[in-house]
Amino acid sequence: MSHPRRLALTAGLLYLVTVVTSIPALAVKAPILKDPATLASPAVRNALLGATLLEVVLASSCVGTAVVLYPIARRQSExxxxxxxxxxxxEAGLVLLGVAAMVSLTTIVPGTTIVPDGPTAAPATVSSATSALVAIHDWAFLLGPGLIPAVNALLLGSVMYRSGLVPRIIPAVGFIGAPLLMASAIATLFGLVEQVSAVAGLAALPVALWEISLGLWLTVKGFRPEAVARLIRSAAEPARAIE
Structure with missing residues (x-):
């Protein structure tokens, strides 16, 4: 295992990157996806492309947190x-699926389709394609960032809670938020709640708080030394028994 403080700092920064990329990306893309006709403006297209770039960074950071934490998390539970x-x-794969849908939207302008060496599409065809791409993004967003963070909170939260690597109040918040986020995603799936709404935002708040708190703690404080030492000792005991 690499130096625990280095692992904690890297993971904490990556968690904070997921926060600072996801929030502005959502703020930018939400009104555009509600009215894709605004993509006729080059400024709006550029804004959506900026949001997709943020989400590419978000997807990379999501994977990074898991890869960086794996060496120490596996000592508690493989x-x-x-x-x-x-x-x-x-989660990262679904985020990138949504990114692909948004980038595809930027090639569609009301009344025409930009296809290299291809024919110009009729307005009705463009409208159907636009609706399909928005739907792909929305479902990818619901199943990815809208649902999987609840699973993440249960999996990583159990490791952090049982190991004591961070104060137990932090993963406890994730345990509270996970069923709320799952319930919100299921309600959205059946059309009971709008995907981007005050209700959905409140349901997502505890999981967001868990991730922000974890990121800040790991960045500023790192893992608790006594918890790291305990994990290292427990991993060494089977080796001694074999000897």
Whole structure:
């Protein structure tokens, strides 16, 4: 295992990067996706492309948090640590699917389709394609950043809570937020709640607080030394028994 303080600092910074990229990206893209006709403006297209760039960084940071934390998380639970890596990969993949849909939207202008050496599409065709791309983004957003963070909170939260690597109040907030976020995602799936709404925002708040708190703690404080020492001792005991 690399130096625990270095791991904690890197993971904490990556968690904070996920926050500072996801919030402005959502603020920029939400009104554009509600009215894709505004993409006729070059400034609006550039704004959406900026949001996609932020989300590419977001996806990379999601994977980074899991990869960086894996060496120490696996000492508490190999299953939970590996599950966290896989769930982060799934989340990043869905984020990138949404990015692909948004980039595709920027090539569609009301009344025409920009296709190299291709024909000009009829307005009705463009409207259908636009609606399909927005739907792909919305479902990818719901199943990715809208749902998987609840799974992340349960997997990584269990490792952090049982190991004591961080104060237990931090993963406890994630445990509270996970079922709320899941319930919100299911309600959105069945059309009971708007995907971007005050209700959905409140349901996502505890998980967001868990991630922000974890990122800040790991950046400023790092892992608790006594918890790291305990994990290292427990990993060494089977080796001694074999000897």
């Amino acid at each position: 299953t939970a640590a590996l599950g966290f890596v896989m769930s982060r990969l799934a």
